[in-house]
Amino acid sequence: MVATIDLNQMTPGFSDPVFNSQETFRAILGAMAHPGRIVTAGSALDSPHPLNRASAAVCLTLLDFETPLWTDLDSDHMAIGWLRFHCGCPVVQNPSEATFAMITNNDAMPSLNKFKTGNDECPESSTTLIIQTSGLSSMDGKRLSGPGIETFSTLKMEGLTERFWQDRQIQFTMFPLGVDILFTCENTLAALPRTVKVEG
Amino acid sequence: MSFSRNSFTTKERQKWMSVLSKSSCQELEGAWQGISEKPDYRHLRKPETGIIMVRARAGGSGLRFNFGEMTVTRCTVKTDEGYVGCAYVMGRDHRHAELAALFDALLQNSGYKLKILNMVILKLKESREKRKEEISKKSAATKVDFFTMVRGD
Amino acid sequence: MYVAVKGGEQAIANAHKLLSEKRRGDQAVPELEISQIKEQLGLSVDRVMTEGSLYDRELAAIAIKQAQGDLVEAIFLLRAYRTTLPRFGFSEPIETSRMEIQRRISSSFKDIPGGQVLGPTYDYTHRLIDFALEIPDNGNSETCRAEVAAEAIQNAMPRVADLLLAEGLIEDEATDNDRRPVADLTRDPLELPAERDARLQNLARGDEGFILSLAYSILRGFGASGHPFLGEIRFGEVTVELVPEELGFPIEVGEVSVTECIMFNRFMGSATTSPKFVRGYGLAFGHCERKAMAMAIIDYALRSRELGERSEYPAQDEEFVLFHSDNIQASGFVEHLKLPHYVDFQADLVLMRNRQGEFRDGKKEGRDERELEDEKAAKEAE
Numbered sequence: 001m002v003a004t005i006d007l008n009q010m011t012p013g014f015s016d017p018v019f020n021s022q023e024t025f026r027a028i029l030g031a032m033a034h035p036g037r038i039v040t041a042g043s044a045l046d047s048p049h050p051l052n053r054a055s056a057a058v059c060l061t062l063l064d065f066e067t068p069l070w071t072d073l074d075s076d077h078m079a080i081g082w083l084r085f086h087c088g089c090p091v092v093q094n095p096s097e098a099t100f101a102m103i104t105n106n107d108a109m110p111s112l113n114k115f116k117t118g119n120d121e122c123p124e125s126s127t128t129l130i131i132q133t134s135g136l137s138s139m140d141g142k143r144l145s146g147p148g149i150e151t152f153s154t155l156k157m158e159g160l161t162e163r164f165w166q167d168r169q170i171q172f173t174m175f176p177l178g179v180d181i182l183f184t185c186e187n188t189l190a191a192l193p194r195t196v197k198v199e200g
Numbered sequence: 201m202s203f204s205r206n207s208f209t210t211k212e213r214q215k216w217m218s219v220l221s222k223s224s225c226q227e228l229e230g231a232w233q234g235i236s237e238k239p240d241y242r243h244l245r246k247p248e249t250g251i252i253m254v255r256a257r258a259g260g261s262g263l264r265f266n267f268g269e270m271t272v273t274r275c276t277v278k279t280d281e282g283y284v285g286c287a288y289v290m291g292r293d294h295r296h297a298e299l300a301a302l303f304d305a306l307l308q309n310s311g312y313k314l315k316i317l318n319m320v321i322l323k324l325k326e327s328r329e330k331r332k333e334e335i336s337k338k339s340a341a342t343k344v345d346f347f348t349m350v351r352g353d
Numbered sequence: 354m355y356v357a358v359k360g361g362e363q364a365i366a367n368a369h370k371l372l373s374e375k376r377r378g379d380q381a382v383p384e385l386e387i388s389q390i391k392e393q394l395g396l397s398v399d400r401v402m403t404e405g406s407l408y409d410r411e412l413a414a415i416a417i418k419q420a421q422g423d424l425v426e427a428i429f430l431l432r433a434y435r436t437t438l439p440r441f442g443f444s445e446p447i448e449t450s451r452m453e454i455q456r457r458i459s460s461s462f463k464d465i466p467g468g469q470v471l472g473p474t475y476d477y478t479h480r481l482i483d484f485a486l487e488i489p490d491n492g493n494s495e496t497c498r499a500e501v502a503a504e505a506i507q508n509a510m511p512r513v514a515d516l517l518l519a520e521g522l523i524e525d526e527a528t529d530n531d532r533r534p535v536a537d538l539t540r541d542p543l544e545l546p547a548e549r550d551a552r553l554q555n556l557a558r559g560d561e562g563f564i565l566s567l568a569y570s571i572l573r574g575f576g577a578s579g580h581p582f583l584g585e586i587r588f589g590e591v592t593v594e595l596v597p598e599e600l601g602f603p604i605e606v607g608e609v610s611v612t613e614c615i616m617f618n619r620f621m622g623s624a625t626t627s628p629k630f631v632r633g634y635g636l637a638f639g640h641c642e643r644k645a646m647a648m649a650i651i652d653y654a655l656r657s658r659e660l661g662e663r664s665e666y667p668a669q670d671e672e673f674v675l676f677h678s679d680n681i682q683a684s685g686f687v688e689h690l691k692l693p694h695y696v697d698f699q700a701d702l703v704l705m706r707n708r709q710g711e712f713r714d715g716k717k718e719g720r721d722e723r724e725l726e727d728e729k730a731a732k733e734a735e
Contacts, residue, residue, distance in 0.1 A: 005599045007276070007284035010244050017248055065442050065598065066540070085276075085599045086245065088441065210602050218592075218605035250439040252595055252606070254408065255446045255535065258549055258652075259632045260512060260613060262526025264446050265550035266537050267557055267636055270408035270593065272441060272606055288441070288595055290607025291409065332453060333505050339455045340502035342471040 005081040011046055013060050013086040020045075024061040028182070031191040036144045036153030038136060043187040048082040050104050054184035055130050056082075062128075063087035063100055070098035070115075070127075072105050095127065103131045106159050112167035115179050123176040126194075134158040136185035146196040155190055157183050168198060207310035216307050216321050217300070221289040223324045225296035231320040232299055239309075241302065244284065245276040247294035273297040283308045376421050390414035399610075399639025400424055404680060405431025406539075406558045408609050408638050425560075425680050432681055443535075445594040445603055449587065449613045449636075454506050456588040456640075459513045461617060465585075467510030472588060473640070513585040514615055514632060523617065523630040547671055552655050553648075557636055559678030561644040567668040568647035571654050576666030579619040581633065581650055588612045588640050612637045614645035618653045623661045631660065 014020035027039040042057025050073075051059075063069060065088035073080055080091055083102075092098055095114045103109050115127035141156025171178040171194065178194035192198070220228065232238075249271060256267040274288045275297035285305025287297045303320065306312040377384065391398060391414040401413040405428040413431060420426035456472025459465050471477075485496070517523035536551035538558070543551060556564060570576065590608040597604065614635035622628035633653030635645035655671050657664035667673050677683060 004601050007244070007278075007286075007599060008282060010276075010278070010284065012242070012244050015246075017246065064439060066440070088598050214602065214604055221604070221606050222608060248439070250441045251407065251435055252441050252444055252593075253537065253539070254444045254593055254609065256449070256553075256636055257446045257526075257529065258553055259514070259526035259615065259634050260449045261528075263529050263549055264531075264533075264535050265553040266443075266535055266539070267447070267554070268403070268406040268408060268638060269435060269440075269539070270444075270607075270609060271412065271438070272595070274441060274597075276599070286597065286600060288597060288604060288606045290593070290609075291411075334501070335455065336453065336505035336508075337501045337503070338499040339470050339472050340504055340506045341500040342456075342473075343502070343506075344469045344471060 220300040560680035568650035
């Protein structure tokens, strides 16, 4: 049984759904096209705890009733009700059914191979992960190279486990299969598409 | 059920939501102007136009299939008294969706409910039924009785 | 192969201006209002909504005005518009048995419960041009007023097919498993073999002319084992219900008018199934009776594979039917020939010049053995 959405506690989403989602889409596009580049999103948004503003903006922009969402939040959590109300997305119990995954607790995050990695015919039918981090900066950190990066870029994401990076290395060898990742922190985000090689 | 604390049943709400969505925007605007104490409200979700896929059944009763889409506008408001009104109405009229959501919110408030049911919903329902009946009577005038030379049964 | 070409911007802008002027026509004539199209060209609006696969009378009317009455262009405009809108969900299946009926006839049974209701039909008109329409109102508004009966129609009319069902004479439409995913051609490309849900969606969106001609081919003997019978046609309004995620219960969002057609087809049975009538189903937005009837005939024709019947004619070939039914895809492909093909054609010019040269240089040269063999065989056949 799916929990009912408590509309009495509901807060608004984008103040201007059309323009705000276009703006956010442009930001995500820029981040995806230039892996490692930090862009801003959702600055004016009142996001429900524990989602940060960038995560909430990404969800409002990309999710709809045809994009199943997996998240590590409890199913009756207010933030889930908020996502279901504003995006209309179904919430699934199994990461392998999800088109998007929202991760708020990196320590308990499932291994990357638990998500959809696509298949040879449709490698794009994979999960896009939105991972909340406690810090995001382009000062030192990981060394990224690949399409969209002239030489290399650096990106530091706080709070990710060693196991996560091992998983990511394994997935990199599976290209074109794999997951794409958006890291968010407050009102900023950066992308790590499956095409990018991570070192360090 | 989450409605136990409410002064209305889901069935009642479905009925008034149906009347609100099937009435015209002008009718709702007129009714809204007639309400003396309008509550303050804010949008939880501003009026937004989208589409829904209309489904049908093969043979009228069998296998489901996607028949075609229709435009729908939705809106969710919250009054200052804390009532949340929802509307999904056919078409692209933002004001229609907003007014339908506002009336939905008011009708959940027992202070307004009876008055609005009688003053607004009942009237809208009656005028709609009258229009429908008129159309139906015109079709009824085209009912035929076929005569054959030998009635075969 | 297409080659990008640049330039012509000014010419295109001017062509658009010329088009607007042309669309407006003689400025001395009053401009069409959308409400006039909606009210007085209602059947055009219905066709545009059906094949545009979007129910919105006003949008369809604007599209017709914008397209100068070119309905396929108007359908294109509607299809393009819908891609800009978010989708909120799926309706509950519409209940055509609870239709508010404006027309309902059966040609299979004379006396049907609920009766035969002719409604607004052209069936019994004489197809003589009515010159009275040349002059608005013609001084007599009484001529456009319907008769009103004392009693309204009882809407809960049983389906004609149910009369046969009670006797076991007609295939029982399988009750659907509600968890079965429903094919959606607006999201996933058509794959063959196509199931009935995908076929019905394709036919509902399909071009009326194409489907009508295919249905005609069936009736003329290209595929039908027997003559289909019109079980029932209904036209009227049905309520559309939606279950919004945040409410969790169904609500009514409005009413759409639809035309529904059920055809009875004689199925002579197979080794495992007994002979019975099988339904063909047609459904269209608004009042599109010809389309709904043709669709019902083709729906049955395309069931030949699952019924284990021989399928040897074009209208029974699902690849032929389903891949060519969409007039937007079809006109896109045909009209793409207007795009610059300058380089391709240069290649063909060179080829043609060479071949003509070879032909002049000696008729036997430049041909391979196969061509010679073909020639020989042709001679023998003579």
